[in-house]
Amino acid sequence: MAEKISVSNSAVLLTGESGTGKELFAHAIHQNSSREQFPFVRINCASIPEHLLESELFGYDEGAFTGAKKGGKRGKFELANFGTIFLDEIGDMPLSMQSKLLRVLQEGEVERVGGQKPKTIDVRIIAATHRNLEKMIEEGTFRQDLYYRLNVIKLEIPPLRERKEDIPYIATYLLNKLEKKFHRHGINLTNRVISKLQQHNWPGNIRELENVLERAVNVLEGNTIDIVHLPLYLRENVHFLSEKQKVYVDYNNHSDSFPTLKETLSLVEKQAIINALQLSNGNKLEASKLLGIGKTSLYDKCKQYNIK
Ligand SMILES: Nc1ncnc2c1ncn2[C@@H]1O[C@H](COP(=O)(O)OP(=O)(O)OP(=O)(O)O)[C@@H](O)[C@H]1O
Ligand SMILES: [Mg+2]
Incomplete structure (x- = not known):
């Protein structure tokens, strides 16, 4: 799907949990498009302070504010001209900026902060977020009209x-x-x-x-x-599973009466403690960390279950 839509100029919205490859997909779509020779400009909407976001995106003219550079500065949209702009973490963009972005998308032109006349730009928009934008619209924290502009082609990257x-x-x-x-x-x-x-x-x-x-x-x-x-956390969970299965098998073989939930839980708890102690070579502090309980609590439980 990503390959197919890479040749088009329509806006793309990439959604998916953290680490699923949204940024990787954004790059791949750009690389596979006719814009490939032009810049790919990424902007992380979550990490730029609200008061700087506007000048980062749209640039500013000389004398726009105190401290403004001589000659002004080009914004990300201008830098990305004829290429692709990647609006990462779009769900974290403040509402006031959302309105300004919407205007750019609708009119295809940007106006620098303190600038006199707008400049026409040709960029492809790819936006990404791990947030649920539909829910944000309901809650009033994301503009519905902007959502429709961005959501022309939606790619949902499934979790691993x-x-x-x-x-x-x-x-x-x-x-x-x-x-x-x-x-x-x-x-x-x-x-x-x-x-x-x-x-x-x-x-x-x-x-x-x-x-x-x-x-x-x-x-x-x-x-x-x-x-x-x-890593331990990957090995551990299987230890635990196999022990749980063992408990179940033991009951099937040796007991006529079905165990109470409390009995089962104690057995599983005891086995988890034994596993943790084995993994930590008997080190109680380390075992308590593995189990996510306090050291004192581990001592008490060892006594209760007669674990030496
Ligand atoms: N299909 C894939 N094949 C190989 N590597 C991948 C694949 N998808 C993602 N990766 C790698 O996984 C890492 C995370 O991917 P990426 O940064 O694109 O995720 P993301 O969705 O933007 O995450 P976040 O929401 O946390 O920003 C990167 O190092 C990327 O190269
Ligand atoms: Mg990312």
């Missing part, structure tokens, strides 16, 4: 957990990139690691996957990435 079949391909691509960075080659993943990666729910999406693989390459001695090279 909803396209787990992509994980082997993306991981291979990322490993290739890491090999170049670390001057290595021939690094591969075991099938166990791939299925472990596919079990995780990736709140940080591809950025998180990149971090996990980079970490693995750092601790790797040979060429094969295995479970031990994954």
